[in-house]
Amino acid sequence: MSNQAILSVNNLVTELYHENQWRPVVSGISFDIAPRETVALVGESGSGKSMTALSLMGLTPKRISRVRGEARLQGVDLLSLPAQQLRQHRGNEMAMIFQEPMTSLNPVHTIGFQIAEALRMHRGLSRAAARSEAIRLLDRVQIPSASSRVGEYPHKFSGGMRQRVMIAMALACQPRLLIADEPTTALDVTIQAQILTLIRNIQEEDGMAVLFITHDMGVVAEIAGRTLVMYKGSVVEQGATPEIFTSATHPYTRRLLAAVPRLGSMKGTSHPRPFSLMVGDAEPAEHITVQAHSAPILEVKGLTTRFDVGGGLLRPLKGRVHAVENVSFDLRPGETLSLVGESGSGKSTTGRSIMRLIEPTAGSVKLCGEELMNLDSTELRRRRSRIQMIFQAPFASLNPRMQVGESIAEPLVINGDVSTSTIKDTVAQLLQRVGLSPDVASRYPHEFSGGQRQRICIARALSVNPQVIVADEAVSALDVSIKAQVINLLMALQAELGIAYLFISHDMAVVERVSHRVAVMYLGEIVEIGPRVSVFGNPQHAYTRRLMEAVPIADPALRDRPRNLASHELASAMRSPGFVPPTRRARQVAEGHYVYS
Template identity: 60%
Template structure:
C-alpha cells in the first residue's frame, strides 16, 4: 500500500477562551493520496480553514493547541522545529488563501514577491529567480506577463491576483497544494478560469490538492473525494459521485438540497422559494412559487432612461482631466411594483454604480431617473431625503454598513426617528416588530453587530431597509458572501417580504443560479452597458448575446456524473472602462427577438467582447 501524501489522524484543535480550551475541530481523520484532489466542504465555522492552518502550523502558539497526527509523506509535522517547518512551507506544502489582496504585500511588486520565494527556498540569485518567476507568470496565464511583472498588487484584478498567488505557491513545485476558498470572492467566469488553471497545473506537476470550499458546484467539478465537516467534525466522507448521489448524513443532504441549480426554473413563471432544509434530518420541503404581484398594466415604479455615470480621472500639477471612467453608459429599463429585475455581470461592469446612481449616492452624468413619476435629478436635498424614504439599499458587506459602536436596536430606530415617523418609545416597539419580521429575536436589539453571524447581520440590514416602509429596494450583492444554507434563508425572507409588502427589487448579483430563481426579468451588463434584457424564461431559455452565454457556461453544476468539464483556459479580463476625455461612445443597435426580450447587436462590436 502506497503512503498517502497527507495523512490526518484524530486531529483535535482547541483555542483558549475565558481561561478554558474550547475545541473547534474534533477527532478529524482523512488522507490525500498521490495526484488526488480532496475537497473539504462545510459552512463557515465548520473548522475547514482551522484544519488547513493546523497542517501549515500557522495557528498562534499561545492561544491554540493541536493534538493528533499530521504526516506528510509519512513524516510527522507537529514535532518539527519552527526552522524545519519553514523549509516545509513553500517547498513541500504550499497554500493559496481566500483573499489574495491580504496575502500580497501592497508595497512590493508582484514579481519581487514571487522571486523572493525562489531566493529563500531554492537559493537562486536575484536575476535567475526573476527569470524563473516570469516563466511561472506565463504558466499561470497572466497576460503580458513581462510588462506586468513589476506592477503592484492593486493594479491587478481579483482573478489575476489569485493567479499571482498560484504562481507563488507553485514556485518550488510542492507535493501538496492547499487551496482555502480560492474562488469564493470571484465572479463566476473568473472562478471557472481559476478552477481550470488548478486542474491543468495539477496534471502537469503531479500535485495533490486539498481544496477547501462551501460551494458544492465547485466540489463536483474539481474533487475526487470529499470530506463534509459540520461543527468541527467530519460527518461524511467518500468518493465524490457516490456522495452526491447517495449521501448518508442528513447535513450532507441538506447542503446538496440548498444549492441553487441552473435550469431548475424551467416551466416556472414566477420566482420560486428555496427549499427549507432540516439539518437534523436532511429532509426539505417542496418550495412553492411566490404569488404573482406584478400587474403589467401598472405604470412602472422606476423608469431609467439613457443613464450615464462617468468619473473624471485627474493628474498633473493643475489636476487636469486626463481620462474618464465610463462606468454606466446609456442604460435604460423599467421596474414595476412587486417585480424583481436582476442586474448581472462581472465585477467592473457597472452594476453597483447603476444602483447607486438611481439613489443618487453617486451623481449621474446624464439620463433620466423617474421614481413614482418624479425625476430625482430635479430634487433638492430635502426632496431627495424624502424620496429616499421609499428607496432603500442593502449593501454587499453588512458588517461594514453597520456602526460597530452602536447597538443594533439603536441603529434600526435611528432612521425612524430622524424621518419623524415615530418618537423614541414607539420606534423601539417598531424595531421589535422589524426584528420579528426578519426572523430575529427582539431581545437581540441590545447586541452589537460583531455578536451576530453573517446571515443574521444581513437580516439586520434588511430590517433597516424596511424601517421606512420603502417601495423599492436595491439589493447590491446582498447574499454573495453567505453560505449556501444561510443564503437560501435570506433569499426566502426577501421573497416573502416582496409578496407581503409588494416590494420592487433591483437585485444586483453575479450569481447566475440565484438570479434565475428570484427574478422576474434579467438585464445582463458588460462594460457599463446592458447587452441583453428580458423576461427570466427568455434569457435563460434563449440567451442570444455571446456574453450572456459565456456567463451561463461558466456556472459550476453540482453534478459530478457529467464528468470533468474542460473549458479551456481563458486569460481574458473584463476590458478597461477608462477612455480619453473626448471619447464619444458609438451608437448601439438593439433587436427585440421576442416580446420584452431585447439584445444589443454585437456584429460590429466583437472586439469589445472576451474570446
C-alpha cells in the same frame, strides 16, 4: 492510512483557549490525499475547515491554540516539528492559497519581488534567476504579458489576476501538497471557472495533492475526487464525491446540497420560487405575480455615470471611465429585476447612481413618477424612505459602536416616521419579521454571524416601508445554506409587502431563482434584457452565454462538459476624454426580450 498518500492525517485535534478553558474547534478528523488527488473539505463558516488547514500549516495563533494528533507529509510528522524545520517544509513541500489575495499580497512590493523572494529563500536562486522564474510562473498561470507586468503592484491587477499571482507564489517551489482555502469564493463566476481549471491542469502536470476548502457544493462537484463534510469541528460524512452527491445520508450534507442554486432548475416556471432547504422537500409554490400592465414604480432612462481620470491643477485630463453608459429600464411593484455581470461591468455603480450615492453624469431616474435627479439633498433624503439599499458586506455597513436596535431605529429617527415611545416596539416587530428575536436589539454587530447581520440590514431597510430595495450583491459573501435562507426571506417579504427589488449579482444560478426579469451588463452597458424565462431559455448575446457556461453545476458527472472558458480580463471601461460612445441598436428576440449591439 495509505502508504502512497502524500498527506496522511490521523485524529487531528485543535483547541483554542477561550473564557479560561480549552475549546475544541477541530475534533479528531482523519483523512489522506494521494498524488494528483483533490480532497474537498466542505462546511459553513465555523465548521472548522479553515482551522484544519491552519493547523496543518502550523499557522494557528500562538499561545491560545494547541494542536495534537498526527499529520504526515511524505512520511514526516508536521505536528512534531520545531518551528524552524516546519518553516522549511512550508513553501517547499506544501503551500497554501488564501481566500482574499489582496490581504495576502504586500501592497508596497511588486508581484515579481514577492514571488522571487520565495524563490531566493527556499531555492537559493540569484536575483536574476528568481526574476526569470517569476516570469515563467506568471506565464504558467496565464497572466497576460507576464514579462511586462512582473514589475507591477497588486492594486493594478483584477481580483482574478491577483488570485493567479497567489497560485504562482504557491507553486514557486513545486510543492507536493497545495492547500486552497476558499480560493474562488469572492470571484466572478467566469474567473472562478478559469481558476478551477488552472488548478486542475497544474495538479495533473506536477502530480500535486490538493486539499480544497470551500462551502460551495457546486465547486466541489467541479474539482473534488473525494469529499469530507465538516460540521462543528467534526467530519460528519465522507466518501467519493459522486456518492456524496447522489446518496448523502447526513442531514447537514443534504441541507448543503439542497441549498445549491442549480442553473436550469427553474425551467417550466415563470415566476421566482423559494429554495427547498432539505433534499427531498416538496418544491415551494411559485411566488408573487407581477401585473404586467401596472405603472412602473422606478423608471431609469439614459443613466450615465463617468469618472474623470487624471487632470486637476495644471494637469491635462487623461481620460474618463465610462462606468455606466446610457442604461434604461423600468421596475414594477412586486417585481425583481436582476442586473448581472462581472466585476467592472457597472452594475453596482448603476445601483449607487440610482440612489444618488454617486452623482450621475446624465440621465433620468423617476421614483413613483417623481424625478430624483433634480432634488436637493434635503428632499432627496425624504424620498429615500421609498427606496433603500442593502449592501454586500453587512459588517461594513453596520456601525460597530451602535447596538443593532439603534441601527435599525436610526432611519426612523432621521425621518421622524414614528414617535419616540413606539420606536422600541417597531424595532422589535422588524426583528421578528426578518426571523430574529427582539432580545438581540441590545447586541452589537460583532456578536452575530454573517447571515444574521444581513438580516439586520434587511430589517433596517424595511424600517421606513420602502417600495423599492436595491440589493447590491446582498448574498454573495454568505454560506450556501444561509444564502438560501436570506433569499427565501427576501422573497417572502416581497410577497407580503409588494416590494420591488433591483437585485445586483454576478451569480447566474441565484439570479435565475429570484428574478422576474434579467438585464445583463458589460462595460457599463446593458447588452441583453428581458423576462427571465426568455433570457435563460434563449440567451442571445455571447457575453450572456459565457456567464451561463461558467456556472459550476452541482453534478460531478458533468465536470468534463465542454465549455468556452478562455482566459480573459474584462476590458477596460476607460476611454479618451473626447470619446463618443457608439449608438447601440436593439434587436427584439421575443416579447420584452432585447439584445443590443
